[in-house]
Amino acid sequence: MGWFERTYNRIKRGKTKIDIPDGLWTQCTGCSKTIYNKNLEKNIRVCPECGYHFYLGAHDRISVTLDEASFSQYNSNIRPNNPLGFPEYEEKLSKGVEKTGLDEAAIIGKGKVGGVPIVVGVTDFGFMGGSMGSVVGERITLAAEKAVEEKHPLLLISGSGGGARMQEGVFSLMQMAKTSAAIAKLKQEGVLYISLLTNPTMGGVMASFASRGDIVLAEPGARLGFAGPRVISQTIRQQIPAGFQLSESLLKHGVIDLVVERAKIRDTLIRILNLLS
Numbered sequence: 001m002g003w004f005e006r007t008y009n010r011i012k013r014g015k016t017k018i019d020i021p022d023g024l025w026t027q028c029t030g031c032s033k034t035i036y037n038k039n040l041e042k043n044i045r046v047c048p049e050c051g052y053h054f055y056l057g058a059h060d061r062i063s064v065t066l067d068e069a070s071f072s073q074y075n076s077n078i079r080p081n082n083p084l085g086f087p088e089y090e091e092k093l094s095k096g097v098e099k100t101g102l103d104e105a106a107i108i109g110k111g112k113v114g115g116v117p118i119v120v121g122v123t124d125f126g127f128m129g130g131s132m133g134s135v136v137g138e139r140i141t142l143a144a145e146k147a148v149e150e151k152h153p154l155l156l157i158s159g160s161g162g163g164a165r166m167q168e169g170v171f172s173l174m175q176m177a178k179t180s181a182a183i184a185k186l187k188q189e190g191v192l193y194i195s196l197l198t199n200p201t202m203g204g205v206m207a208s209f210a211s212r213g214d215i216v217l218a219e220p221g222a223r224l225g226f227a228g229p230r231v232i233s234q235t236i237r238q239q240i241p242a243g244f245q246l247s248e249s250l251l252k253h254g255v256i257d258l259v260v261e262r263a264k265i266r267d268t269l270i271r272i273l274n275l276l277s
């Protein structure tokens with residue numbers, strides 16, 4: 001029995017969860033409609049029906065944001081190790097490499113947006129949840145230092161649902177202080193820092209560099225915060241309101257400056273850079 005018959009039979013039995021073969025169609029998390037993958041890619045992985053923003057890997061993110069072929073990577077020689085001897089950490093790192101084509105959860109470099117030179121860093125949710133270990137922290141810090149050195153605006157794009165990386169224990173937590181100090185230095189020097197938050201950006205990343213932009217942009221519907229809604233709900237023993245921790249709600253409460261749909265991010269950045277740099 002093929003996937004169509006299986007799905008048809010299931011729907012007939014009253015079960016609506018659709019069984020989709022790998023690689024051809026995606027069921028939208030936002031509206032549950034099935035989207036032809038080619039159409040999803042054409043629409044920069046935004047659902048054409050409901051506007052749900054799917055995960056976009058770091059390489060794709062760079063290519064849709066920066067000027068064509070303007071990106072060149074910094075310090076690709078920094079590699080993670082396993083300072084605590086945490087079980088299965090190496091396997092998880094290997095899986096991250098396989099899934100994203102990156103050697104760690106962050107990639108940094110320089111490039112141009114609308115002809116304006118910038119330093120850019122991107123964390124990729126596909127690599128261990130985009131969590132910040134010592135390599136991610138070091139790279140974000142180096143990006144901030146490079147921006148100061150070159151006097152170029154810094155753009156950090158975060159997709160870090162994993163927050164701090166528990167496999168590195170305190171080495172991971174200290175990256176919060178290190179990256180925050182690097183951003184403080186950037187501000188002292190009067191260098192512009194734009195932070196773009198994507199779904200999800202949580203925990204130690206949100207609580208350090210990601211929330212500290214001079215201008216903080218976010219994609220629609222992105223979950224952004226420190227602890228997740230389940231943990232908060234269990235702690236305070238109360239129901240969490242609908243839309244809690246989503247970009248639109250954080251905009252209303254002044255945590256972020258602008259919610260921008262993916263197709264308009266590049267133009268928005270060009271406008272900001274032209275105004276402020």
Ligand SMILES: [Zn+2]
Pocket residue numbers: 028029030031032033047048049050051052
């Ligand atoms: Zn949808």
